[in-house]
Amino acid sequence: MTHDTATTAPAPTPSIWHGDVSLRVLExxxxxxxxxxxxxxxxxxxxxxxxxxxPVDTRTTxxxxxxxxxxxxxxxxxxxxxxxxxxxxxxxxxxxxxxxNANHLRPVASGWVTGVARPIHLxxxxxxxxxxxxxxxxxxxxxxRCTLAVxxxxxxxxxxxxxxxxxxxxx
Numbered sequence: 001m002t003h004d005t006a007t008t009a010p011a012p013t014p015s016i017w018h019g020d021v022s023l024r025v026l027e028x029x030x031x032x033x034x035x036x037x038x039x040x041x042x043x044x045x046x047x048x049x050x051x052x053x054x055p056v057d058t059r060t061t062x063x064x065x066x067x068x069x070x071x072x073x074x075x076x077x078x079x080x081x082x083x084x085x086x087x088x089x090x091x092x093x094x095x096x097x098x099x100x101n102a103n104h105l106r107p108v109a110s111g112w113v114t115g116v117a118r119p120i121h122l123x124x125x126x127x128x129x130x131x132x133x134x135x136x137x138x139x140x141x142x143x144x145r146c147t148l149a150v151x152x153x154x155x156x157x158x159x160x161x162x163x164x165x166x167x168x169x170x171x
Contacts, residue, residue, distance in 0.1 A: 094155040
């Protein structure tokens with residue numbers, strides 16, 4: 001009696017995202033706002049997670065020379081807000097932050113930190129996301145949880161040029 005030793009590949013993880021949005025489009029939306037100021041870069045849209053990185057430099061450190069906790073929180077909220085945006089029908093809904101917390105676990109003085117945002121709950125009116133931020137040696141630096149409200153109106157996330165034309169402001 002022979003046994004078939006061939007195995008089937010695991011099924012691919014189903015995507016949590018609504019429609020397709022490229023990293024290039026997301027990068028364009030992040031220009032001329034805090035995302036660009038802090039040097040935050042989006043690096044990967046996986047089927048069930050959004051990844052990005054942020055430099056640890058003069059833009060993101062505190063006077064003691066290590067990563068500022070507020071920069072970690074801004075990084076986490078950036079990842080969750082963009083992930084929330086990707087997970088909704090953007091023609092009908094928008095997401096806004098309701099609550100965020102962060103546990104800062106270790107200091108980082110240089111290099112980059114990497115963040116991974118994954119959903120805990122994707123509901124019709126609220127989303128809850130967890131972000132794990134690690135240093136260049138893959139040591140956990142910060143864990144954050146962010147709750148987003150899903151509101152019924154088209155998303156406001158647009159490029160700087162469209163923000164300017166909507167507001168009537170020359171900046």
